[in-house]
Amino acid sequence: MSGLTATPQPSAARGPRRPRRHDPGRRDRLIDAALTVIAERGAAATTHREIARVADVPLGSMTYHFASLEEVLIEAFTRHADSVARLFDERLSAPRDREAAVEAVIALVSDDLLGSQHDLVLAVELYVAAARNPALRAVVQAWMARSRQALERHFDATTARELDALIEGLVLHSALSTDPMTPEQIRHAIERYLR
Amino acid sequence: MSGLTATPQPSAARGPRRPRRHDPGRRDRLIDAALTVIAERGAAATTHREIARVADVPLGSMTYHFASLEEVLIEAFTRHADSVARLFDERLSAPRDREAAVEAVIALVSDDLLGSQHDLVLAVELYVAAARNPALRAVVQAWMARSRQALERHFDATTARELDALIEGLVLHSALSTDPMTPEQIRHAIERYLR
DNA sequence: ACAGCATGTGTACGTTGGTACACATGACTC
DNA sequence: GAGTCATGTGTACCAACGTACACATGCTGT
Structure with missing residues (x-):
């Protein structure tokens, strides 16, 4: 262990020697x-x-x-935000009228957003990290802008912004509650707001 | 520095010797x-x-x-949640009719919650910490319950819950946005929901 | 006045983490 | 088929941290 020449153990000391190589991706x-x-x-x-x-x-x-x-975190959060934004885009590109759009929003929240504790935790983690890292704040900004833009396919800008906030609150509260909201409750809240 | 007898330096080595004593509180x-x-x-x-x-x-x-x-964090977050909950209680104990209650909610969000970046960051920090610490999850639960209870002075249980979520979303989005919502926009969103 | 004990203080120990860096190797070019 | 270099790997170094603990001190009750 003199620091030089390292004596890399004869292939069977600790752990099964790592032969790994050529790992694109x-x-x-x-x-x-x-x-x-x-x-x-x-x-x-x-x-x-x-x-x-x-x-x-x-x-x-x-x-x-x-x-x-930090570079790892930025790349990871960027990828995550992208994939959630894509969900918004997909859910909201199908509807042809406002009624269908409302159903799409309800499905988005109930199925996609509340469906995965994983994604949900990632969102909150991103928010906290963004509070102290300008690069991540930019990621959040871009994400929010894209969500709103998806909503604006069917709602005016003010409604889109407010609805986006409501969605955020519903998801967050459900995520943290021992008594999360049911799909019916989600539907009720969104319909009440959009009625 | 032999580990015993410590040689506490002759009162003027590094830093101005600490004579502090008797510090209740x-x-x-x-x-x-x-x-x-x-x-x-x-x-x-x-x-x-x-x-x-x-x-x-x-x-x-x-x-x-x-x-x-961990004990420090729990005590700190508990204190914070208490003080924000007290804000809810105070703002909502004054109104005598529903119209005044709506104004109280708007003031609560615009003045108290959005007024302090400090409190806002603490809330998100608590949420993240609660995601992995059951004791903190209990703190969040108690806080949410108390907020809803304050709202229930003036609104039915379902409305209180949904309104609480909306408030959360509005505050969070404003906090993270480079373009936070103005008091007028907050008023618009809340009145639209409660109309 | 004095003993006892809650309170206050300095420092050491073991662990973990980010990062640097010397060295290994095989895919690709010509 | 040989040489180059992007890619891959093991380990060392230093800083920071949670925690433990021995020792100091003065308020408290009697």
Whole structure:
């Protein structure tokens, strides 16, 4: 252990020697692993080592692919925001009239947003992280703008903004409550607002 | 520095020797300092040392007054939730009719909740922390229940719950937006919902 | 006045984390 | 088929942290 020449153990000391090589797309997998870790432990408790463990790559791989931990977080949250925004786009591109649009919003909240504790935690994690990181604040801005834009396919700008806020509140309260709102309650709230 | 007998420097080495003594209420001050640190750096980045620095007490004082860092966080968030809940109670105890109650809600959001970036960040920090800590989840539950109860002085239970969610969404979106909602916009959203 | 004990203080210890970096290797080019 | 270099890997270093703990001190009741 003199620091030089390292004696890399004769292939069967600790752990089953890692023969891994040629792993294209590893960077992508690392970003996905980062999202898993963020959802499980929180963004602030997310470490190079834990991401590497989840993705089953050596620690050194993290510093090779990312200049800093912050870069990992930004890429991960950007990917997450993109995928949720895509949900909004898809749900709201189908409806042809306002009534169908209302149903689409209800389905979006009940099925997509409330369906996944994972996504929900990621959203709140992003909000907190954004409170202190301008780059992440930009990610949140872009996400919100895209959501509103999707809603504006069917509602005027003011309604879209207010509805977006209502959705946020409903989802957040349901997520944190031991007694989350049922789909019927979600429907009631949204219909009452849009009536 | 042999570990024993400590040689406490002759009163003018590093820092102006600390003659402090007899500080009743220090525990309270530490909890307030903790809230300051949480708002500034985030709950996950809150450390014994930073709280002690802010409160201007030695590190050892933290471990004397609190069994663990988690205990500090729980006490701090509990205090915060209490003080916000008190705001709800006060704002909603005055109105004598529904119209006045609507005005009270608008004032509560515009003046109290949106007025302080500090409180707002604390709320989101609490939500994230609660996602992984059952004791904090209980704090959130109690807080939400109390808010709803205050609203139920003037609105039926369903309306109270939905209104509470709407308030949450409005506040959160405003907090994170580079283009926060104006008091007029807040009024519009709440009146539209309660109309 | 004095003993006892709650309160206050300084420092050490073991752990974990971000990052740096020297070295290894195999895919690709020509 | 050889050489180059992007990619991959192991480990070291230093800083920061939670916590433990030995020691100091003066308020308290008697």
